[in-house]
Amino acid sequence: MAMSETQTSPDLADPTPKQRDIAEAATRLFMAQGYAAVSMDAIARAAGVSKATLYAYFASKDRLFASLIGTACTRTGTTSLEFSEGEVDLRGALTQLGDRMLRFMLEPQSLAIYRVVMAEAARFPELGRAFYDRGAGASRRRLAAWLEQQMQAGRLLARDPGLAAEQFVGLLRTHLHMRALLGIDPPPSDAEIETTVAAAVETFLRAYAPAA
Amino acid sequence: MAMSETQTSPDLADPTPKQRDIAEAATRLFMAQGYAAVSMDAIARAAGVSKATLYAYFASKDRLFASLIGTACTRTGTTSLEFSEGEVDLRGALTQLGDRMLRFMLEPQSLAIYRVVMAEAARFPELGRAFYDRGAGASRRRLAAWLEQQMQAGRLLARDPGLAAEQFVGLLRTHLHMRALLGIDPPPSDAEIETTVAAAVETFLRAYAPAA
DNA sequence: GTCTATAGAAGGATAGAC
DNA sequence: GTCTATCCTTCTATAGAC
Structure with missing residues (x-):
């Protein structure tokens, strides 16, 4: 919740296919349902990856959300x-x-x-x-x-x-x-x-x- | 989730003290944090009642939310x-x-x-x-x-x-x-x-x- | 890197005593 | 009506095999 800046954030400028899948699925779900209503399980399922993979790319749900919505704002x-x-x-x-x-x-x-x-x-x-x-x-x-x-x-x-x-x-x-x-x-x-x-x-x- | 109309909704026109406590606490929390982020535990705690009492007045979290926010819209x-x-x-x-x-x-x-x-x-x-x-x-x-x-x-x-x-x-x-x-x-x-x-x-x- | 499996906490909702 | 205690589900996050 503290949103510290120490953790690796994935480089969204050069995403691997899985990163893209995760980002797209998560962005879609967050935008449709909001932060709290979307579970990491649902994101993993929608992206076609396991939760462990999800957490390999994004340190936490907080950071995933902030990163994706921030990117969406820029876009x-x-x-x-x-x-x-x-x-x-x-x-x-x-x-x-x-x-x-x-x-x-x-x-x-x-x-x-x-x-x-x-x-x-x-x-x-x-x-x-x-x-x-x-x-x-x-x-x-x-x-x-x-x-x-x-x-x-x-x-x-x-x-x-x-x-x-x-x-x-x-x-x-x-x-x-x-x-x-x-x-x-x-x-x-x-x-x-x-x-x-x-x-x-x-x-x-x-x-x-x-x-x- | 289906929000059927059969269940008893509390009569908000003539609320008991507890109903008022619950309604006020829940309204405040829902407005500050949104639907999904607020737990029934948190509402019960903030209202100073047990969860069972909460459920005695409101059949579900869905109905509690819809009832209170609808009332707030009217007010x-x-x-x-x-x-x-x-x-x-x-x-x-x-x-x-x-x-x-x-x-x-x-x-x-x-x-x-x-x-x-x-x-x-x-x-x-x-x-x-x-x-x-x-x-x-x-x-x-x-x-x-x-x-x-x-x-x-x-x-x-x-x-x-x-x-x-x-x-x-x-x-x-x-x-x-x-x-x-x-x-x-x-x-x-x-x-x-x-x-x-x-x-x-x-x-x-x-x-x-x-x-x- | 990616999976399965699971730990540990918190969620909504209810049973049963009083 | 109200409480305590609890059920079962789902949650975030991680360990360990491959």
């Missing part, structure tokens, strides 16, 4: 958002950006990692930080920088770009997202997503567009 | 939001409303229940529904109805009031909320909250205020 953090440079159709750019971000947030993978990190952030504080810094926080930084460019170019009103970025994301993250997180209804349709994005862009532009 | 769902009637200082009303909603969302209790319901919604689907219907969904309905009144009175542009309500809440739920959920930093200061609310109201009004 999902690298969502490539493309920010148009130079002269820009602002509405089009925001729509494309919003569409990409919202679809990403609604992916089962994203929802699962969000759920599990939130649930375990108290027990694994470094996961909360990793998730934020590599995920939402990183997106915020990049979006804020891009919005600041647009502000300096006079295409948006000069406001706090960080706050503007958060507001844009907030406008995207309507109850569509919450309901998906809660597993209340089937995945939203393309039409619902497009409606939400268009409305977010519309509101954002009405608030941030310079007076014509 | 927190009844956040009294006051909606000003008649002629209204719209900015003032929205600011007051936003302040109240954001502070409520940032309360440790609210964050804890949000986390645990998200984490367990797959195993306890009725909890996801209860949480939404009695919490965010109910607020949305009431806020949407109030916004619709304002729209009909000509104080706001006529738009989809449900979407407008979600956007207002989305503007409030910035990274302040996410960081609090992830336990990343200490509770936000009054100043941070007020800034966030003021910015949300400003953006919302710029988008929804009729042309002067």
